[in-house]
Amino acid sequence: MVTTSDIKRLREETGAGVMDAKRALEEASGDFDQARKLIRQQGIAAAAKKSDRETSQGLVESYIHGAGRIGALVEVQCETDFVARTETFKQLARDVAMQIAAMNPLGLTIDDVPEDVVGKREDHALLKQSFIRDSGVTIEDLIQAAIGQTGENIKIGRFARFELGTE
Numbered sequence: 001m002v003t004t005s006d007i008k009r010l011r012e013e014t015g016a017g018v019m020d021a022k023r024a025l026e027e028a029s030g031d032f033d034q035a036r037k038l039i040r041q042q043g044i045a046a047a048a049k050k051s052d053r054e055t056s057q058g059l060v061e062s063y064i065h066g067a068g069r070i071g072a073l074v075e076v077q078c079e080t081d082f083v084a085r086t087e088t089f090k091q092l093a094r095d096v097a098m099q100i101a102a103m104n105p106l107g108l109t110i111d112d113v114p115e116d117v118v119g120k121r122e123d124h125a126l127l128k129q130s131f132i133r134d135s136g137v138t139i140e141d142l143i144q145a146a147i148g149q150t151g152e153n154i155k156i157g158r159f160a161r162f163e164l165g166t167e
Contacts, residue, residue, distance in 0.1 A: 002026055014039045016148070040141070042148065053153040057081045059090070063097035069164045072100035075157035083150045092146045092154070095131070099139055100161050102132050108156055126156065 002025040010021040010032065016039045024042070028034035055077035064071045076093040078084050099105075105126035107113040113121040122128040127140040147154050 002030060006030065006032075010035055010039070014145070016042075039148075040145070053079055055079055055153050055155045055157075057084050058154075058157070059084050059093055061090075061093035061097045063094065063101045065098075065101045070101050071162045072097045072159065074100055074159040077155045077157045078150065079152040083152045083154075086150060088146055088149050089154070092142060095133070095142060096126075096139060096156065096159075099129065099132055100126065100159050103129055104161055104163075105129060105159075108159070126159065 002022060006025055007018060007021045010016065010025060011018065013032075014021070014036060016024070020039060020042060021035070024035040024038040025032075027038055057080050058075065058077035060073060060075050062071065062073050074093060074097045076089070076096060078089060083089050103126075106117060106124040108126050110121050110125045110128060113124045115121075117124050127138065127143075129139055131137045131139060131142055143154050143156070
């Protein structure tokens with residue numbers, strides 16, 4: 001039997017809605033790991049359905065690191081200014097800016113990364129990189145989770161990274 005405290009815990013861990021958390025726990029027979037996987041799959045499906053929607057709103061986020069020696073700017077787009085003002089969206093933008101500063105991606109997708117790069121191209125594609133705060137999650141996963149929470153399409157528009165002493 002699924003309890004309200006179980007639902008609350010799953011919601012806090014995933015950001016899912018009450019009914020989504022309850023359904024996932026019931027379907028997983030109370031197994032939290034399985035319920036998390038189900039919620040993630042639902043988020044991916046929701047993101048796919050919303051991927052064609054126009055993203056004309058959003059914000060530009062900055063992150064400065066290393067006593068001002070490294071900086072990153074990222075444009076994160078969404079459908080409405082209402083979502084752009086939510087804490088979920090703002091946190092996503094901060095996390096992506098921090099990722100760019102730390103990992104220096106060379107492109108948004110694998111196709112954007114130059115062919116002659118040293119190492120695997122997906123290691124240099126922002127969306128495919130493991131999130132620096134949780135290596136089990138990619139940046140693409142973070143965006144899909146935010147899409148599931150906000151109900152809107154979210155995309156990374158542009159980004160830039162600056163490091164003192166490099167060109």
